[in-house]
Amino acid sequence: xxxxxxxxxxxxxxxxxxxxxxxxxxxxxxxxxxxxxxxxxxxxxxxxxxxxxxxxxxxxxxxxxxxxxxxxxxxxxxxxxxxxxxxxxxxxxxxxxxxxxxxxxxxxxxxxxxxxxxxxxxxxxxxxxxxxxxxxxxxxxxxxxxxxxxxxxxxxxxxxxxxxxxxxxxxxxxxxxxxxxxxxxxxxxxxxxxxxxxxxxxxxxxxxxxxxxxxxxxxxxxxxxxxxxxxxxxxxxxxxxxxxxxxxxxxxxxxxxxxxxxxxxxxxxxxxxxxxxxxxxxxxxxxxxxxxxxxxxxxxxxxxxxxxxxxxxxxxxxxxxxxxxxxxxxxxxxxxxxxxxxxxxxxxxxxxxx
Amino acid sequence: xxxxxxxxxxxxxxxxxxxxxxxxxxxxxxxxxxxxxxxxxxxxxxxxxxxxxxxxxxxxxxxxxxxxxxxxxxxxxxxxxxxxxxxxxxxxxxxxxxxxxxxxxxxxxxxxxxxxxxxxxxxxxxxxxxxxxxxxxxxxxxxxxxxxxxxxxxxxxxxxxxxxxxxxxxxxxxxxxxxxxxxxxxxxxxxxxxxxxxxxxxxxxxxxxxxxxxxxxxxxxxxxxxxxxxxxxxxxxxxxxxxxxxxxxxxxxxxxxxxxxxxxxxxxxxxxxxxxxxxxxxxxxxxxxxxxxxxxxxxxxxxxxxxxxxxxxxxxxxxxxxxxxxxxxxxxxxxxxxxxxxxxxxxxxxxxxx
Numbered sequence: 054x055x056x057x058x059x060x061x062x063x064x065x066x067x068x069x070x071x072x073x074x075x076x077x078x079x080x081x082x083x084x085x086x087x088x089x090x091x092x093x094x095x096x097x098x099x100x101x102x103x104x105x106x107x108x109x110x111x112x113x114x115x116x117x118x119x120x121x122x123x124x125x126x127x128x129x130x131x132x133x134x135x136x137x138x139x140x141x142x143x144x145x146x147x148x149x150x151x152x153x154x155x156x157x158x159x160x161x162x163x164x165x166x167x168x169x170x171x172x173x174x175x176x177x178x179x180x181x182x183x184x185x186x187x188x189x190x191x192x193x194x195x196x197x198x199x200x201x202x203x204x205x206x207x208x209x210x211x212x213x214x215x216x217x218x219x220x221x222x223x224x225x226x227x228x229x230x231x232x233x234x235x236x237x238x239x240x241x242x243x244x245x246x247x248x249x250x251x252x253x254x255x256x257x258x259x260x261x262x263x264x265x266x267x268x269x270x271x272x273x274x275x276x277x278x279x280x281x282x283x284x285x286x287x288x289x290x291x292x293x294x295x296x297x298x299x300x301x302x303x304x305x306x307x308x309x310x311x312x313x314x315x316x317x318x319x320x321x322x323x324x325x326x327x328x329x330x331x332x333x334x335x336x337x338x339x340x341x342x343x344x345x346x347x348x349x350x351x352x353x354x355x356x357x358x359x360x361x362x363x364x365x366x367x368x369x370x371x372x373x374x375x376x377x378x379x380x381x382x383x384x385x386x387x388x389x390x391x392x393x394x395x396x397x398x399x400x401x402x403x404x405x406x407x
Numbered sequence: 408x409x410x411x412x413x414x415x416x417x418x419x420x421x422x423x424x425x426x427x428x429x430x431x432x433x434x435x436x437x438x439x440x441x442x443x444x445x446x447x448x449x450x451x452x453x454x455x456x457x458x459x460x461x462x463x464x465x466x467x468x469x470x471x472x473x474x475x476x477x478x479x480x481x482x483x484x485x486x487x488x489x490x491x492x493x494x495x496x497x498x499x500x501x502x503x504x505x506x507x508x509x510x511x512x513x514x515x516x517x518x519x520x521x522x523x524x525x526x527x528x529x530x531x532x533x534x535x536x537x538x539x540x541x542x543x544x545x546x547x548x549x550x551x552x553x554x555x556x557x558x559x560x561x562x563x564x565x566x567x568x569x570x571x572x573x574x575x576x577x578x579x580x581x582x583x584x585x586x587x588x589x590x591x592x593x594x595x596x597x598x599x600x601x602x603x604x605x606x607x608x609x610x611x612x613x614x615x616x617x618x619x620x621x622x623x624x625x626x627x628x629x630x631x632x633x634x635x636x637x638x639x640x641x642x643x644x645x646x647x648x649x650x651x652x653x654x655x656x657x658x659x660x661x662x663x664x665x666x667x668x669x670x671x672x673x674x675x676x677x678x679x680x681x682x683x684x685x686x687x688x689x690x691x692x693x694x695x696x697x698x699x700x701x702x703x704x705x706x707x708x709x710x711x712x713x714x715x716x717x718x719x720x721x722x723x724x725x726x727x728x729x730x731x732x733x734x735x736x737x738x739x740x741x742x743x744x745x746x747x748x749x750x751x752x753x754x755x756x757x758x759x760x761x
Contacts, residue, residue: 069531071527073527074526074527075524075525075526075527076521076522076523076524076525076526076527076530076555077523077524077555078523078555078557079555080521080553080555081521081553081554081555081556082555087553090553091553094527094530094531094534095534095551095553098531098534098535098537098538099517099534099537099538099541099548099551100548110550111514111516111549111550113513113514113549113571115469115472115474115513115573116470116471116472117470118469118470118472120469120571122514122516122549122550122569122571123516123550124478124516124517124518124550124551124552124567124569125518125552126518126519126520126552126553126554126565126567127554128520128554128556159467159469160465160467160476162465162476162477162478162569163453163478164478164479164480164567165480166480166482166520166565167430167434167435168430169430169431169432170429170430170431171429171430172428172429172430173425173427173428173429173430173448176430176448177423177448177452180448180449180452180453181452183452183453184452184453187453194453194454195465195467195476196464196465196476196477196478197449197453197478198478198479198480199434199435199441199444199445199449199480200435200480200481200482200565200759201430201431201432201433201434201435201436201758202435202482202562202565202759203432203758203759205559206560206561206562207560207561207565208556208560211480211520211554211556211561211565213478213480213518213567213569215476215478215516215567215569217467217474217476217571219469404555404557405554405556405557
């Protein structure tokens with residue numbers, strides 16, 4: 054779960070509302086439990102009342118330049134999977150947090166916690182993955198750190214990436230900028246990353262040609278901002294907790310409703326099949342190469358065209374709209390007339406996904 | 408080990424000189440093995456020929472402002488120890504890397520990898536330690552991330568901190584700025600942190616009143632820069648690998664020699680006693696609240712007075728000087744006339760020290 058204290062104003066410690074006696078996997082899953090941990094423990098102690106717990110990056114104004122700052126730890130298991138690896142994920146994840154903060158990624162720092170005894174070839178493969186992903190994303194790795202822990206710890210390695218970007222001065226994305234009537238744009242098919250990891254672990258018996266969608270979304274965001282910067286009101290990359298959790302955060306923070314058109318949301322057959330087998334909702338599955346944007350209705354067509362014009366953005370679609378009612382709620386309407394409430398992720402059906 | 412690619416120019420992969428077949432604890436200890444890993448694997452792939460592997464922070468020029476960027480992962484065992492804890496260390500460690508890069512710390516990002524099942528009280532204690540240390544250091548925690556891994560991993564928690572600071576425009580610290588005759592200033596007694604951790608683990612039978620020196624060194628650096636900014640040629644915080652490793656890096660990078668006056672280096676009795684018992688050199692033991700500065704001879708007196716004027720800097724001393732010869736070497740001269748070569752740390756006598 055991302056924690057961002059744009060403006061800190063520390064609340065008294067008596068306001069700690071987090072009462073769970075111990076930390077469970079779900080507290081790291083990006084859903085409801087993560088939000089309770091951040092809002093009930095981290096925010097009162099570190100950030101205070103004005104904290105925006107799910108923002109993807111913090112901003113820092115410096116001599117007139119707005120910087121975006123973000124950091125994420127990666128603990129994905131296995132280290133390598135179809136379509137990517139922990140190193141590639143660590144670069145793209147941080148690049149994407151900057152991108153959806155309307156920031157051009159400038160520099161990354163990468164730190165490793167490595168398990169004693171892993172083959173040098175394993176580490177080298179991830180350093181190469183980082184170098185390649187950084188090159189593709191047009192961002193420089195300017196520094197880092199390495200720690201080694203004893204055998205049996207860290208599952209090979211954990212990677213933490215911090216990133217700095219320059220915020221596009223034409224934009225002021227925030228939940229508070231979202232208005233009823235705004236259109237919800239999604240960049241492509243959902244669930245590929247989460248289900249790929251699940252299959253790579255061999256936890257379920259399912260043969261499928263599926264790859265993680267890990268990639269930089271910045272080229273798509275850049276094209277979108279060039280076409281409609283002032284009309285882009287909110288962006289988010291739906292990683293842990295999926296599209297459902299990201300849009301529930303938006304609904305909650307904006308106090309508005311989001312109504313999705315179920316058929317407009319692209320889900321590959323393999324993802325849909327695995328979800329049905331496991332009783333999961335594709336809207337809860339993590340993505341690592343998609344983003345959501347909320348745009349003013351007048352700009353929606355241009356925004357969609359801009360994203361679709363970028364290689365990899367061809368499947369972008371308008372998947373729903375923001376409404377006055379039902380406030381703080383996400384609904385999905387099916388073509389045949391049914392409507393269901395789409396909740397945040399609860400629990401952690403797919404641990405260690407990123 | 409800190410990796411910093413001030414100017415990247417990726418070398419061909421064929422230049423990988425790191426031949427160790429697997430990663431060992433020593434590769435994370437900050438000494439010779441760490442340097443080989445960084446120079447032989449990370450640098451050719453990520454940074455290239457001009458990488459300064461042991462610099463404490465990278466710099467980024469942005470619209471005329473020079474930013475310092477740094478990140479460190481903390482895996483110290485135990486989580487709490489006399490004088491501090493992992494959370495406090497994570498803040499001060501990153502603040503100090505910025506400080507010795509002549510940068511005023513502005514913002515921190517903190518990420519956690521938490522072991523499933525730890526008591527919330529354990530996490531809360533570290534979040535409080537982070538909040539308190541950040542307040543004392545005058546820096547804001549603007550964001551972060553939380554991941555949870557299964558029981559048996561991560562020893563409670565690992566903490567990674569990234570920091571951004573603004574570089575003092577009056578300074579250009581670099582090994583290349585150091586000249587023969589320059590004086591070496593040390594802020595206080597050495598080895599407190601490393602030996603405190605060792606004792607806290609109960610690995611040796613020794614009763615001693617010793618506390619980690621973890622603290623922000625920025626107030627001392629600020630006072631030093633106010634008094635002698637242009638005459639400060641190099642700074643470093645001697646953490647993993649200790650004063651010996653930091654000064655060997657300087658000797659190597661500047662191609663000059665460093666001659667220390669053994670008696671001028673303050674070492675508490677408890678630290679000296681533990682080192683004698685274990686056959687360790689206090690110059691190799693990690694510090695978390697000290698810094699080294701190399702200053703022009705004419706400014707040495709003012710520099711020393713400036714550091715000593717700050718609470719906690721009273722024990723600062725000039726501990727040696729830079730000489731033309733013996734090039735790339737650190738010597739320690741004792742009052743009775745003996746002189747010994749002080750090498751970099753080899754191996755990892757005290758693992759998981761930070």
